[in-house]
Amino acid sequence: MKRSLLHEFTKGFIEENATFRMVIGMCPTLAVTTSVKNGFWMGVAVIFVLTFSNVFVSLLRKMIPDQIRIPIFVILIATPVVIVELLMRAYLPAMYEILGVFVPLIVVNCIIIARAEAFAYKESVLRSFLDGLGIGAGFTCNLMIIGGIREFLGTGQIALGSFVFPSVKLFEPLVVMLTPPGGFMTLGLLMAILNIAVARSAQKKAH
């Protein structure tokens, strides 16, 4: 039974959530999520690359020989990565400075090559497009949630452009949340919570 088109998009949020369910793409997840903003732009970059590569892999799937498909995927992924990198450098130089090496590193991001191999290589263009969009959007959400928690606890505030919430610091910020240990802890706890929630709902369904 083919899944509905809508489902190809929505599955990326919970069911096949890249970070918490498949546990891939950990590098940027831990490295750049010190604020909501960083998470958002990293996510956008991934959405762009993922959708682009999914569509092109899917388009060319009948022509790509099996034996050398991985090098071809890498080329198909590298292209949008270079585009994103140049665009960011031109229009968001400050953000590019922060994200740094993690933007070019999207080439080897597990999520993208995994979707190319496991999904786009077998599915139609439309489905691949939706899949790329959905998984990417789910990933972006993860980065923003982790970033939000870390930013709030680590700086005492969440800054979205000129809007800062809360306007006064309610507590002494916990610097540790901005460091890698803070990232790991946030990730681990969120993963645990999501797993409990999924297990509970599965239990309910079974009853």
Place this chain on the structure above:
Amino acid sequence: MVNLKRGSGGIAVPEKKELSSSAKIVDAGLPNELVLFLSQHTGAPASALVKAGDSVKRGQLVASTQGAVSAAVHAPTSGKVKAVEDRYHPVQGRLCQAIVLEPDGLNELDESVRPRASAVEDITKEDLVALAREIGLVGLGGAAFPTAVKLTPPPNKPIDTYLLNGIECEPYLTADDRIMVEEPHDVVFGFRALMKSAGVKRGIVCIEDNKPEAIEAMREAIKPFGELELAVVPTRYPRGGEKQLIQVVLGREVPPPPGLPLDVGVIVSNVGTAYAMAQAVQKGLPLVERIVTVTGEGVKTPCNFRSLIGTPVSYLIELAGGFSGPVGKVIMGGPMMGVSLKDLNAPIVKGTSGLVVLQRGQIKREKVLPCIKCGRCVEACPMGLLPVWIAACSDSGYLEDAEKYRAMDCIECGCCAYECPSKRPLVQSIKLAKNRITAKRRALAAKK
């Protein structure tokens, strides 16, 4: 005196021997009914030679051996066989075939009971081994392994030392202590008979240093015999286990299972066994009675009884003045390794060295808490094992890992569970693993 070696592990437990250690051995007399299990020993059960309605006499053979590792059963007194039926076996915890005997009060001796020799020199090695088999002699320390089998080691395993085990490391029990104090010459006689039957030249009497009276008595009794030595072992549970005894007295270690003491040239027998052997040689009396300590805070007058095999537990407890108050547990054997009885009609078997009655107030129902990895069980284990991990593997079903942690080496002495501050039933967990590993091995062997 023998120079002692270093023993491993073990624990100090409250001894509580003083309750009954000065009580002279008294005859328990005849109960109304005797129950003789056909399986009172390690190995194949004996097969019954009598049926309901038969009359038997004291010392008459009522069940003969079956197979190489087995022991015969004799009638402890004269009377009528009431039934041959299944009864609940207190030690094995299941229904087992038993001969139920109703004593007639006459206590007539069977004609087979006749003196064999008055000195060890007057009887041959072969006759001694045959006698041990004939009288159904088993190790009286608790494991009840048929003695005749021990006495005939394979020729490629030379035995150089015979240890007489008078350690009695279990708390409360004083049966062996009393035998040594009251009948030291018979014990030495029996020991020398056992040594002769096994062809062993060196014998060591081992006693724990908490029995000064027994040590003195035995020291006197072995004086005339140059081949006998005395080893006074510092009190520590479970030094009386044969592996631990061999380690501390001789500095040898029995190989892991299926290794036996004879693999390191040693045979170990209990003082009770030696005493029974002396009775057999001097009077021709089969193994129909033994010394049983009835003790514990739960009985009014702790005693040491000379009791017929098959005597009901309830009879002995009544004889010891009955319960001193609300009863908690009645333990057959010592409190560390014994079995708590559910039914006081259960009879004494050959391996029963004592009955320990604990008051209800002494039994604390303690909650089992999670293991805190304090490592007390590791330090306590006399076998150098890691009870904490064996039990953890067993509890979570990892049998292979339990086996790798050498679950099968466990002697179930209970040191780990005694020491555990979380009150975890470690022995039970390890026993479970052992049973399941054995079952798995059997299944594998059957497949092949």
Place this chain on the structure above:
Amino acid sequence: MGEKLIVTPSPHIKSPRTVKGVMLGVVISLLPACVGAVVLFGMNALLILITSVVSAVVAEALWQRATKQEITVGDFSAVITGLLLAMTLPPGVPLYVPAVGSVFAIVIAKQIFGGLGSNFVNPALAGRAFVLAAWPMSVAGAWLNPLTHDAVSSPTPLAVLKGGGTNIPGLWDLLIGNRTGSLGETSIILLLLGGLFLLVTKIIDWRTPVGFLGTLFVGTWIFGKPGALFQGDGLSAILLGGAVLGAFFMATDYVTSPVTPKGRLIFGIGAGLVTLLIRLWGGYPEGVTYGILFMNLMTPIIDRFVVPKYYGYEHDARARKSAEGKR
């Protein structure tokens, strides 16, 4: 005789030692040093101790309530965590530090991993490491002068040494705790009193503290003085910082240290080594926390490879040897 009998598997007698008893023993052994801390550093020390213990206990109770488990705060393990955490903090920290530290220690380091017996690092130390990383400025700079209780900007003696200075308090002052430092780490005599109590009651094994302090002493003696071997001040290395507190009360935590005696010696030596490395060549003035935490992580490995020689081992070893010889 119709009495109802209790039937259980053997052994039928058990040692009087219980988990609660052991934990209570540890609490008692910590009390002298806690009283000493209050005497030295005043009310603030008392408030920190109370805050820390109360939040640890409340956090444990609430967590167990929320996850529908049996509430086991009566076993004193949370009290120990709270006390130990408080004792590792400078006397001038704001009260939210011990509060948050205790909650982190109990919920994140202990309960999430399964509660008593299942945590993989010492909860108190995990709590301390967390608050130290969270508020480095207020935790590492809130020292008070003993007895006068006024805030000082001068560093602790260890930090003085780290900076190349030599001006540290005399031996007597170090022993009675007349120096700046964390709440519970300064009064060495009172700590040793508690440690001795634990040793005598056989609650802890001597191997861990001896391995720890011995390594620290010898290591500092050999390498302590830059440019010269065998001239370092080993004694001060033990008396300064939290070495005694850590060695007797934290490295000996049952759950997170090995189960075998040999393993515990290795644990102690390892923790001493890491502490030494951090103190002499690392970025922090003090390394006891990380030394012990590091060895906590090594504990499963130690437990895997350091196993006692089982009875009959010699026989098996000989058999293996002769089998190899034949080949």
